[in-house]
Amino acid sequence: MLTAERTASGAEMPDRIADDLVHTITEMGHHDVLPRGACIEALRMVQERYGWICDRHLKQVADILGMSLADIDGVATYFNLLFRKPVGKNVIMLCDSVSCWVMGVDGVREKLCRKLGVSMGQTTQDGEFTLLPIVCLGHCDHAPAMMIGKDLYGPVRPEDIDAIIDERRGAAS
């Protein structure tokens, strides 16, 4: 397990969001009828920078956009792609929807879990990988499909997993 207050890249989570982000989020808030219209994108930007959204940053975004903490946490916990818990350097999202199931994703999942030594939803001890299920990635003609970071993979066979993970591990460090 990662300690709660580290960014995805392993650095200490800063107390406050960087000034440039504060500025961008404030600007975005001015564009909408109500500033809260910017909250999902703002949270995505915070996450893009730090890997996940910690309580303090959530509160800070709420303050900028004039929302209550409970209100913005309701939004943050609603969406699949907003992480309220620490994640590793590489987030692996394995499609668990129907075309990938038909094409044998179960075998890929088993192999991934064995290779990483984690179950779905967990992060590896070294903080390199978080393994999550995701719904159809729109890559069904290349099923079974998965996404690591922003990169799409597919068709992925169980025997491809070693090479893919080893390569990502090399690239990340």
Add this chain to the structure above:
Amino acid sequence: MSYTAKDPEKRPLLALVDQADPPDVATYERGGGFRGLRRVLSGLSPAEVIDEVTKSKLRGRGGAGFSTGMKWSFVPKESQKERKKYIVANGDEMEPGTFKDRLLVEGNPLQLVEGMIISAYAIQASHGVIFLRGEYHLGLERLKIAVEQAKAAGFLGENILGSGFDFELIVHPSGGRYICGEETALLTALEGRRANPRTKPPFPQVSGLWGAPTVVNNIETFSNIPHIMANGIDWYLGLSACGDGGTKLYGVSGRAKRPGVYELPLGTRMGILLEECAGGMQDGYRLRAFLPGGASTAFLGAEHADIVLDYPTPEKAGSRLGTGLAILLDDRASPIGMIRNLEHFFAQESCGWCTPCRDGLPWVEKLLIDIEEGRGGPDDILRLQDACRLIGPMGRTFCAHAPGAIAPLESGLRLFREDFERAVQGGGAVVPSAQERAA
């Protein structure tokens, strides 16, 4: 017979699509881009644009198939200077088995942008949003570039092409939830709230984003508009093989030889799509059934393998055209396993607003797991049928998520009755082993 029309005029949507290197403004214009917009802004009235789109018989490509021109005609007629209105592209595309809009935004984002500018003019909207699935990172990047390029070339912003028409367009990446594809939930998400659907009426055309009149159309729908305006109603009607207009992005996933997206005349037969385009089934696999247009459409058995894929025919057969991207069930996969997979998706993605959907779908999933794993009894089939009756009909729930969830279950219980009977008599679902599948 060749499935890919050689003549780009016969497959306008994909003619300039290049997923490796999408066209920039110059390439797009050389390929005929912005001709439609120039024609519209050099003298057509908004009402004339709506009239042409209505007569072209373009129906929404997001799943429901509503007439696009008619949808636009419900928007209050004030000019954009008199009343704020919005136009929104639905690029959520989270329907399992659907991968057509990603191709359009990655391969030719300017086509979507042009379609939205013309549509905005037709309903006199001043602001547009492209709501894009959060996982479509490449599409997001390319759309942002396309919007910047269009702005730099004078197609977006103030007084476009000297016409007096203003239009600002932004791209919004979703936080990720299937329900965001439902148009009123999508608008709620854009307002920075949990994306629960809203009651209709009022329809978004009257009271949508921030309470202003709003049109939501699918990305493929918008991508048709430039071609209609550039080439005319007769040409557009002539593309089709049925009573409605245009081509359609059809597709296949599952155990086909060449799964993929194919642009074909609307009303093409399934046989042409599966056999000629997708190359038929992989060796050693036979078609058992298919979902014609995404996870929320009802199963059709192999006897429908040559069904006409227009809007009315699949409905007569008890299903829907849906998104037009078919998911194949082969004879070596377990139908119960496939339905369990689908219901897991729908249970997980329920927004939780209404009881039948929030509580009923996880219950359905549990029953299916029991049956699949050999713990089910004959009563469980009756319980599933009850669930269909209680959750399925339109009007029992707030939005169409629940009816969509029940479509594959209800049809599957009929079509695969023997598999269910066998599974509850002992032993569970017969799933071919990995070795058998690989052999």
